[in-house]
Amino acid sequence: MKKSKAVEINNIGMTYHSLEGETQALQDISFDIHSGEIVVLVGPSGCGKSTLLSIISGLIKPSTGRVLINGRKVEGTSKDIGYMFQRDHLFEWRTILENVMIGLEIQNKLNGKTRAFAQGLLDTYGLGEFKHHYPRQLSGGMRQRAALIRTLAVQPEILLMDEPFSALDYQTRLAIADEIGIILKKEGKTALMVTHDIAEAISMADRVVVMTKRPGMIKNIHRIELSCEERSPLKSREAPEFRIYFNRIWKELDVHV
Numbered sequence: 317m318k319k320s321k322a323v324e325i326n327n328i329g330m331t332y333h334s335l336e337g338e339t340q341a342l343q344d345i346s347f348d349i350h351s352g353e354i355v356v357l358v359g360p361s362g363c364g365k366s367t368l369l370s371i372i373s374g375l376i377k378p379s380t381g382r383v384l385i386n387g388r389k390v391e392g393t394s395k396d397i398g399y400m401f402q403r404d405h406l407f408e409w410r411t412i413l414e415n416v417m418i419g420l421e422i423q424n425k426l427n428g429k430t431r432a433f434a435q436g437l438l439d440t441y442g443l444g445e446f447k448h449h450y451p452r453q454l455s456g457g458m459r460q461r462a463a464l465i466r467t468l469a470v471q472p473e474i475l476l477m478d479e480p481f482s483a484l485d486y487q488t489r490l491a492i493a494d495e496i497g498i499i500l501k502k503e504g505k506t507a508l509m510v511t512h513d514i515a516e517a518i519s520m521a522d523r524v525v526v527m528t529k530r531p532g533m534i535k536n537i538h539r540i541e542l543s544c545e546e547r548s549p550l551k552s553r554e555a556p557e558f559r560i561y562f563n564r565i566w567k568e569l570d571v572h573v
């Protein structure tokens with residue numbers, strides 16, 4: 317079966333112009349993301365990872381190149397794309413349920429069917445009992461899960477996640493990365509995630525894209541193939557090949573070479 321290309325990133329370059337001068341953030345970035353694939357982007361701080369996500373989402377326009385989503389050129393923001401950030405951005409004065417419904421409200425899509433879909437996600441992913449709680453009553457991991465459900469509620473085709481777990485402590489981070497990795501696969505989502513944690517990248521990715529330091533270019537792309545029975549993020553870490561990928565990517569990211 318030939319997989320369809322959900323995202324095509326073609327020769328993207330980005331130079332920021334400001335009062336201090338020009339900053340070239342990205343240079344000639346090209347790769348595709350297939351439908352249902354999870355691609356994880358790693359690279360040194362400031363190499364343009366967030367910039368690339370903003371370009372794909374249509375929030376900013378690239379200086380060169382173009383991005384296609386399902387064959388159509390990105391020319392502004394679109395409902396096909398869901399964005400998840402480092403902080404969960406839940407509204408403290410709204411309950412979890414009200415938070416989860418907000419995207420549907422904004423898009424004018426709140427009806428019996430979409431409401432049931434969102435409630436179903438809350439139930440399936442362990443937040444059903446907490447839907448009338450306020451964000452402050454939830455743990456960091458649960459909040460991030462609620463943020464994901466809010467993003468999924470509008471049924472975006474593609475998810476962009478910018479260091480979504482970096483505000484969490486290590487234990488929570490392992491658990492929530494595992495849960496979210498499983499949710500993305502179960503819901504068949506196409507996702508591009510940024511992380512600075514190499515192990516997290518390998519554990520969640522179908523492919524890991526390694527970027528150079530600024531201006532960010534593609535250094536290498538690794539297809540992650542692990543011989544473990546169940547390919548969940550936590551189980552992946554036990555695969556014998558895991559360490560080999562880790563060492564390779566670690567070397568490619570080494571700032572001293």
Ligand SMILES: Nc1ncnc2c1ncn2[C@@H]1O[C@H](COP(=O)(O)OP(=O)(O)O)[C@@H](O)[C@H]1O
Nearest residue numbers: 332334339341360361362363364365366367368
């Ligand atoms: N709005 C902006 N104006 C000027 N320079 C920017 C802007 N946003 C980001 N940059 C610069 O572009 C480079 C890449 O930034 P960013 O995409 O945030 O990198 P990363 O997410 O990989 O850490 C950095 O040098 C940053 O300072």
Ligand SMILES: [Mg+2]
Nearest residue numbers: 365366367478
């Ligand atoms: Mg960033």
